[in-house]
Amino acid sequence: MKNTKWLIGALVLMNLILLTVLFSFKPKASHSERGEKKFFLTKKLDLSEEQKVKFKDLHEAFVKDVREEYKSIREMKKEIIEVISSENPDTIKAQNIAAEIGRKEVAKEQMMINHYLALQAECTPEQRLKLKSAFQERMSRSEKKWKERKKRRDSK
Numbered sequence: 001m002k003n004t005k006w007l008i009g010a011l012v013l014m015n016l017i018l019l020t021v022l023f024s025f026k027p028k029a030s031h032s033e034r035g036e037k038k039f040f041l042t043k044k045l046d047l048s049e050e051q052k053v054k055f056k057d058l059h060e061a062f063v064k065d066v067r068e069e070y071k072s073i074r075e076m077k078k079e080i081i082e083v084i085s086s087e088n089p090d091t092i093k094a095q096n097i098a099a100e101i102g103r104k105e106v107a108k109e110q111m112m113i114n115h116y117l118a119l120q121a122e123c124t125p126e127q128r129l130k131l132k133s134a135f136q137e138r139m140s141r142s143e144k145k146w147k148e149r150k151k152r153r154d155s156k
Helices: 002-024 040-045 049-084 091-121 125-155
Strands: none
Touching (some): 040 125, 049 091
16 A cells, blocks of 8 residues: 555656646747747757757657547546446456556656657757756756645645
């Protein structure tokens, strides 16, 4: 049971990190470019035009794949509720669904790792350091927010 709680906590933290990565690339309007969308890392890494195109393509593919996993996980969570809220809950089926959700969470993390590596491959050595710093910064913010939420929940 204790290992299960750690696993769930780790999966929640990984989800927060993944969401942070997704929102790191959220397009923001630039006043100087009259509505042209820019990605967060474009400015942070001082990307060349070629790199901007590559990063955008990598990001779009990553988001598409991860969204599919999120959608699938949401559906499975709904299914678990249906299974366990029935008059005769099928706990084995619910546990099997939960295990599949865990596999999908791992798949999302692997996608994030591969995405990071693909981005890193497009960077100069100097940009790689900035990329690492940007990801660490975002992870720290996510972790801090997660701890603050937990603290608020625990104080209730």
